[in-house]
Amino acid sequence: VGVFQHGKVEIIANDQGNRTTPSYVAFTDTERLIGDAAKNQVALNPQNTVFDAKRLIGRKFGDPVVQSDMKHWPFRVINDGDKPKVQVSYKGETKAFYPEEISSMVLTKMKEIAEAYLGHPVTNAVITVPAYFNDSQRQATKDAGVIAGLNVLRIINEPTAAAIAYGLDRTGKGERNVLIFDLGGGTFDVSILTIDDGIFEVKATAGDTHLGGEDFDNRLVNHFVEEFKRKHKKDISQNKRAVRRLRTACERAKRTLSSSTQASL
16 A cells, blocks of 8 residues: 655555555454464465455356366355355354455555554545456445445556556656566566556556466465375375465465575475
């Protein structure tokens, strides 16, 4: 989350000192956790720790994307009139939430981070979405903002936000074509924008809505599950806790490999 003041945007650190907050919401017997606190306990509570709400938001339960993603998620997704809902156990009760509700919990957290930094209430917000989001996904994102008590001024495309962040709209060289390459945690987005006199237009989007850090993690996890079978004649794939521990180790190794040529698990 960032705040626009004195003519520029300042990115605000959360209570953990991080400038980004993972979009995770966890439900326990006693409380609801959001962000780092939720992600940090995922190994102990995989069924009730929800992430990837952005992959569900504005989609129908029968959407092939939802059906394919459900195979990878440790949490349960149920069908409510062709709308997906996430089912969790919270304070000893079974609860079901729409993706908009999960996203609103994350947005509420971001709102609180901004309010703590500024020392006063925040209501107006601009929310970014992938350029390929359709009207239904955009509207659902807006709804999430409203549930979080935000007045959503507008929904803007993530590549446009990136271009503004890099000051690409302020070079004043007439019309320009810009390629934005964004490989994220869950998506890979390439966009071509034209920028002319501060006006942005998305000309084309490509990429893979299902390729990102998480998919690299999945590949690594599957690889090591097979290795484990081969070496130890044991199949750990049905043991959620073991798979989660393996995933955490794979993620750590992946990060290490960004700067080293070797990593051990």
